Amino acid sequence: MNLTLNHPQLISLAAGFTDHETLPVMELRAAVNQVLNTRESALPALQYGSTEGSGELRRITAARLAAQDTAAGGTVSAYPADHLVITNGSQQLLYLAAEALCDPGDVVLVEDPTYFVFLGIAQSHGLKCRGVRMTEHGIDPEHLDRVLYSLRKTGGLRRTKFLYLVSYFQNPSGLTASFENKRQALAILRAYEQKAGHPIYLLEDAAYRELRFTGDDVPSALAVAGAAERVIYAGTYSKPFATGLRVGFGWLPDSVRSVILRIKSNHDFGTSNLSQCILAAALKNGSYDRHLPALQNRYARKAKTMLKSLHAAFPRAAQWVAPQGGLYCWTQLPRAIKTGPRSAFFRDALKANVLYVPGELCYADDTTRPKPQNGMRLSFGNASPGDIQTAIGRLGALAQRRAIN
Numbered sequence: 001m002n003l004t005l006n007h008p009q010l011i012s013l014a015a016g017f018t019d020h021e022t023l024p025v026m027e028l029r030a031a032v033n034q035v036l037n038t039r040e041s042a043l044p045a046l047q048y049g050s051t052e053g054s055g056e057l058r059r060i061t062a063a064r065l066a067a068q069d070t071a072a073g074g075t076v077s078a079y080p081a082d083h084l085v086i087t088n089g090s091q092q093l094l095y096l097a098a099e100a101l102c103d104p105g106d107v108v109l110v111e112d113p114t115y116f117v118f119l120g121i122a123q124s125h126g127l128k129c130r131g132v133r134m135t136e137h138g139i140d141p142e143h144l145d146r147v148l149y150s151l152r153k154t155g156g157l158r159r160t161k162f163l164y165l166v167s168y169f170q171n172p173s174g175l176t177a178s179f180e181n182k183r184q185a186l187a188i189l190r191a192y193e194q195k196a197g198h199p200i201y202l203l204e205d206a207a208y209r210e211l212r213f214t215g216d217d218v219p220s221a222l223a224v225a226g227a228a229e230r231v232i233y234a235g236t237y238s239k240p241f242a243t244g245l246r247v248g249f250g251w252l253p254d255s256v257r258s259v260i261l262r263i264k265s266n267h268d269f270g271t272s273n274l275s276q277c278i279l280a281a282a283l284k285n286g287s288y289d290r291h292l293p294a295l296q297n298r299y300a301r302k303a304k305t306m307l308k309s310l311h312a313a314f315p316r317a318a319q320w321v322a323p324q325g326g327l328y329c330w331t332q333l334p335r336a337i338k339t340g341p342r343s344a345f346f347r348d349a350l351k352a353n354v355l356y357v358p359g360e361l362c363y364a365d366d367t368t369r370p371k372p373q374n375g376m377r378l379s380f381g382n383a384s385p386g387d388i389q390t391a392i393g394r395l396g397a398l399a400q401r402r403a404i405n
């Protein structure tokens with residue numbers, strides 16, 4: 001992010017920044033005016049709030065979540081708002097969950113590949129990550145079982161605390177987990193609990209759920225029958241609306257709610273009350289929901305530009321996943337072309353003023369398998385369509401040169 005901010009000539013396909021041009025300026029101006037319009041609405045917004053967050057925003061969020069899961073085909077009655085916490089982006093919830101559930105030396109299961117910033121959280125808590133392979137429907141249940149079995153054999157199961165899944169348009173792979181896949185994952189975790197001697201949670205990170213531009217939504221893991229006591233659901237208003245507001249949320253089982261709130265209270269006493277009030281106003285006056293389809297269309301168009309440019313510029317042997325939502329196009333170059341941060345390819349890309357996330361950063365330090373070294377996470381989130389075309393053209397030319405040599 002710093003490289004992008006400090007080098008305006010650099011085209012960044014790296015940072016998870018959202019689309020700049022469509023940020024909801026008018027919508028937020030109206031919402032701010034609404035909140036600050038009268039002393040009656042302004043004064044509480046400018047005061048401290050509660051650690052768990054605004055009651056109104058939590059009620060709206062709980063109702064939206066239940067409506068989304070129902071519309072996606074899940075059988076849910078309601079998600080009680082008192083299970084919700086409003087956080088400083090969903091990023092804070094990931095940190096809080098790791099801190100609440102784990103001690104240094106514990107084990108966390110992650111997708112292979114996973115959201116590399118989460119790996120940083122795990123590292124800062126002294127956690128060991130074990131990678132679980134992915135299929136096009138989410139993690140590979142057989143491999144999950146095998147990893148848990150090997151942990152059991154080697155004494156690591158007692159230290160295994162949760163499975164972290166980025167279940168919608170995964171960062172970085174772009175893949176979405178099916179509902180059946182989440183159900184299977186929960187059943188497998190449950191089967192190992194007795195031997196582990198404690199619950200093994202599923203932390204479902206749904207950061208990109210609302211950024212779908214094709215296909216149908218999938219119910220969250222909360223909709224799996226009997227699973228709500230094992231699922232922590234991290235959602236956000238940041239990616240689908242205004243990242244600058246920094247408002248995310250979590251649905252927490254009773255067993256972890258009070259400890260997460262205690263830690264959050266030590267961090268910040270609660271998320272910015274003003275941001276929460278502004279967001280609640282935008283949700284209530286309908287501007288959030290009017291903005292969303294425009295944003296989804298914008299990403300659909302930019303994803304199309306990226307795919308077209310990849311087809312035109314990249315070597316035939318390169319492969320990528322066509323995204324149905326989210327911000328990323330996960331691309332593999334021929335195996336001989338290394339893309340890591342110390343590779344000649346990465347250096348040449350920087351010289352050509354293009355930045356991407358090297359794929360190998362998205363794999364946990366799991367010594368039971370080698371890290372693939374030829375991947376790239378290419379984001380169409382922030383760059384303009386013209387810049388996407390230029391940047392992919394430059395990367396493609398570099399890849400073609402190396403594929404020939």
Ligand SMILES: Cc1ncc(COP(=O)(O)O)c(C=O)c1O
Nearest residue numbers: 016089090091115171207236238
């Ligand atoms: C997978 C994933 N989870 C969570 C986040 C955090 O987003 P925020 O804190 O803006 O909600 C990000 C941001 O890039 C992300 O990619």
